[in-house]
Amino acid sequence: MEGDCDRLPRDFFARPVLEVAPDLLGCHVSHAGVTVRLTEVEAYAGMVDPGSHAYRGPTPRTQVMFGPAGFLYVYFTYGNHWCANLVCGHDGTAEAVLLRGAEVVDGFDTVRERRGTARERDWCRGPGRLGQALALGSQQTGRDFCRPALGDPVDLVVSTRDRDVDAGRVRTGPRVGVSGPGGDAEQYPWRFWLEGEPTVSAYRPGVVRTRPKRG
Numbered sequence: 001m002e003g004d005c006d007r008l009p010r011d012f013f014a015r016p017v018l019e020v021a022p023d024l025l026g027c028h029v030s031h032a033g034v035t036v037r038l039t040e041v042e043a044y045a046g047m048v049d050p051g052s053h054a055y056r057g058p059t060p061r062t063q064v065m066f067g068p069a070g071f072l073y074v075y076f077t078y079g080n081h082w083c084a085n086l087v088c089g090h091d092g093t094a095e096a097v098l099l100r101g102a103e104v105v106d107g108f109d110t111v112r113e114r115r116g117t118a119r120e121r122d123w124c125r126g127p128g129r130l131g132q133a134l135a136l137g138s139q140q141t142g143r144d145f146c147r148p149a150l151g152d153p154v155d156l157v158v159s160t161r162d163r164d165v166d167a168g169r170v171r172t173g174p175r176v177g178v179s180g181p182g183g184d185a186e187q188y189p190w191r192f193w194l195e196g197e198p199t200v201s202a203y204r205p206g207v208v209r210t211r212p213k214r215g
Contacts, residue, residue, distance in 0.1 A: 006159035010146040013069035013088040017043040017095035020088040022172075022192045024097060026165035030157040032135035033110045036124055037162075040101030040193040040200045042175045044085070046094030051175060051182020051190075054094035065094040070146035072156065074136055081128025082137045086145070086158065100127045100176070100191070101199045121198040169195045179206025 008027070013020055021043040028035050044052040046065065053075065054062045064073050065087055073085040073096055089095030102124040104111050111133045115123045124130040131137070143149065145156040171193050174185035182188055183206040193200045 006157075006161040007146065008158045008160060010068070010070040013086065013146070014090060015069075015088065017045050017088050017097060018190065020086075020095075021097045021190070022170055024086070024158075025170060025192060025194055026163040028105065028157075028159045028161050028163075029099065029102070029134065030106075030155070030159070031140075032154050034107035034134055035105050036102035036130065036133065037105050038099060038102050039197040040191070042098040042100055043190040043192070044096050044098065045190075046089070046096075049182060049188070050180060051178040051188060052094065052096075054096075055182075058094070062094065064142045065096055066092055070144055072136075072140050072143045072145055074131070074138060074141040076138070077128065082131040083127040084131050084134070084136045084140070098127055099130050101125055101193065101197070101201050102130050102133075103197065103199045104133065123199075125199050126201045165194065171195050173203065174205070176201060176203055177206050182206075 021041050024038050024041050027038050029038060046052050046054040047057060049055060054065045058066045064071050068091055069088045071087045073087055074082055077083055084099045085096040087096045104123050111123050114132055114135065122129065124133045140156065143156055145158050149155045172189045173191050174183060174189055175191045
């Protein structure tokens with residue numbers, strides 16, 4: 001596990017989300033006995049971003065996104081996945097970076113137990129799998145990851161330890177599974193990934209879901 005000397009400070013996250021997101025590639029995230037190296041993230045820009053959960057303003061679920069940078073927003077999706085977001089930007093902007101793909105670098109046996117028979121390249125290939133590998137859920141929403149969790153041995157650390165990223169490998173494109181205006185590839189090429197990494201998820205466009213008409 002990384003020590004606090006490597007922990008990213010709050011001012012790193014208190015910047016526009018489109019600056020923070022690519023800078024997180026290659027960084028390490030540690031929680032509950034596992035450390036991963038980020039290979040894929042997505043940026044979301046709050047109330048100016050139709051793809052964001054915070055687009056229509058604060059709700060009890062998204063309130064943490066409107067607070068200061070450096071806190072975790074975790075949400076439940078598709079009935080069985082927890083997805084983790086690092087809140088950034090300034091107070092009230094509700095900007096956040098979704099952790100979408102990563103390579104496990106420590107805690108292999110623990111991840112193997114959590115992820116079952118999945119291939120190693122698929123352990124954290126996608127935000128739900130990544131959340132499961134790190135044992136993140138509703139109890140972690142609102143956690144301050146910029147300072148140690150006093151009295152809690154299961155800390156959450158985002159660090160720059162051993163980060164070595166070739167800027168020429170950083171790629172951008174539309175966000176995965178985002179439908180409507182927020183999925184527009186020209187206006188929102190806000191997915192960032194490292195080319196050549198097997199843990200980067202496959203792109204799929206969003207699908208607009210409509211309720212069936214009743215006869």
